[in-house]
Amino acid sequence: MRPADRLEMFNRLKAANPNPTTELNYTSPFELLVSVVLSAQATDVGVNKATAQLYPIANTPEAIFALGEEGLIPYINTIGLFRNKAKHVIGLCAMLIEKHNSQVPSDRTSLEALPGVGRKTANVILNTIFKQPTMAVDTHIFRLGNRTGLATGKTVLDVEQKLLKNIPKEFLLDAHHWLILHGRYVCQARKPKCNECIINDLCEYSGK
The missing domain is CATH 1.10.1670.10 (Helix-hairpin-Helix base-excision DNA repair enzymes (C-terminal))
Structure with missing residues (x-):
């Protein structure tokens, strides 16, 4: 072209x-990060239906980590690969709490070090939240x-x-x-x- x-x-x-803007529903950088991780090989519509039930109950790293994998699964079991994603999200929450003061980091290296976060997910967060091109x-x-x-x-x-x-x-x-x-x-x-x-x-x- x-x-x-x-x-x-x-x-x-x-x-x-x-x-x-993204069609994923979110009210914080953390919610968007979790939603993007959940959206791998799934539709935004399907993720939004699940998080509409999850986020009113737990929408911080501490709250979701407290659910544990087995507590998180009932909220996301309509999404493909939900068991693996539950493991990633709980691990992601633990790392945010331990290493980032429960805040979503704004650099690629830190983002890609989080469980379940690859280059594509990091790019979504850097672009949508931190306004990087x-x-x-x-x-x-x-x-x-x-x-x-x-x-x-x-x-x-x-x-x-x-x-x-x-x-x-x-x-x-x-x-x-x-x-x-x-x-x-x-x-x-x-x-x-x-x-x-x-x-x-x-x-x-x-x-x-």
């Missing part, structure tokens, strides 16, 4: 949605980057690095949210809605 087309692409996405590449963004020609690559890291390079700087802070929403609702995996797409004429997808 040409630089002029990339600029036009994000001008249109911004005009359609000036203030994009990071790019969390999930399946939607990986597909969209390759399909449109915005950022092609064989690995998630390839696409992430090319997105950071190719997206005009003034759009980088919000680009993650624009792209994930576009991939989720328009540029879908099996049958992209090209006839509804506001960047159809800029896209390099051969199947449109």
Whole structure:
């Protein structure tokens, strides 16, 4: 995709949605961190249903840690891989209490050291909470980057690095949210809605 087309692409996405944000429900950095960990291989809708029951009862590292894995599982057992995620969340809470004064850290190294937190989750937190221009590449963004020609690559890291390079700087802070929403609702995996797409004429997808 040409630089002029990339600029036009994000001008249109911004005009359609000036203030994009995550679809995960949260009221604190800690709640978002837990929700993102729970969202791996799960839908935001499914995570929000579970946390709507959990967070009124426990929404701090101390409160969730006090539940323990067996106490946490009934709240999240509708989410895929819930046993493993319960283990991660309890471990994450313990580390936040022990090493970070129960606060979500604002640097990548500390975030990625937390149980259940990989590069993608760290990027979400750094971007959404700490307003850093990071790019969390999930399946939607990986597909969209390759399909449109915005950022092609064989690995998630390839696409992430090319997105950071190719997206005009003034759009980088919000680009993650624009792209994930576009991939989720328009540029879908099996049958992209090209006839509804506001960047159809800029896209390099051969199947449109």
